[in-house]
Amino acid sequence: MTPAAFKRSIRDLQVWCSSCMVAFAGADPIGVLIGAKRSSATLIHRIAVHPEHQRQGHGRHLLASLSSKLAILGPPRLVSEVVATNGAARELFSASGYVEETTLTDYVWEGSHRRAPGQPGYVIPVTVDDLGANGLLGERNLRTPWERSIETLTARKGEIDGLAVASEERIDAYVLYIKNEHTILSVWSGVDDGGSRLSELLRCLGPAGPGAIFPKVHPAELSAAQLHSLGFRPAATHLLYAASAAAG
Secondary structure, eight states: OOHHHHHHHHHHHOBOGGGOEEEEETTEEEEEEEEEEOSSOEEEEEEEEOGGGTTSSHHHHHHHHHHHHHHHHSOOEEEEEEETTOHHHHHHHHHTTOEEEEEEEEEEEOOOOOOOSSOOOEEEEOOHHHHHHTTOSSGGGGGSOGGGSHHHHHHTGGGOEEEEEEOSSSEEEEEEEEGGGTEEEEEEESSOSTTHHHHHHHHTTGGGSTTOEEEEEOTTTSOHHHHHHTTEEEEEEEEEEEEEOOOO
């Protein structure tokens, strides 16, 4: 991680300096924990221990120290989104009292030849602010991962493009994405049309669409069957671990 990337994470993810810790062996830094803090929870964004000092309890000590601090200052909820293949991280969080809550899945959009029957509405550009003003970035966003939450979308709104299907009275469906990162950030429809409106919007992404990653999808956002019908295939998986802060 570069200094520029770290500064960006402070803005985008609300990395909180007082939730970041360094472990030392004498004068040598041997471990680091980077935490991001919001009113709802603290995210263990990064945790690492130097290879020569692993298996000595340093990672657990970092987690326990942060937990003790948050037991006093709050918020009490701690979470981490761990790549499922990272056995060492999974072992660390399990040994530290974290519980595996759910699986988050990366999906890749492979394109779709589906077309909406008839005219589904007008396809228009939308911004994060437009969606917020229409009450479409509310409580449902609580199930999204940290990097796609309403706070992150708001922080990155200048980089985010969006398309929506609009009827005369409302926005029926929308897709948010970052073109140059080939990333889809949000897919939503308020109309039960079998996915026709969303299929049309995804088709309108052009070169930014096929191959784009829709990261860390919570099963409460869209079901695997819905995503499959839209042309997404599952890729990597992540495990959401959670714990409650406790004084040491």
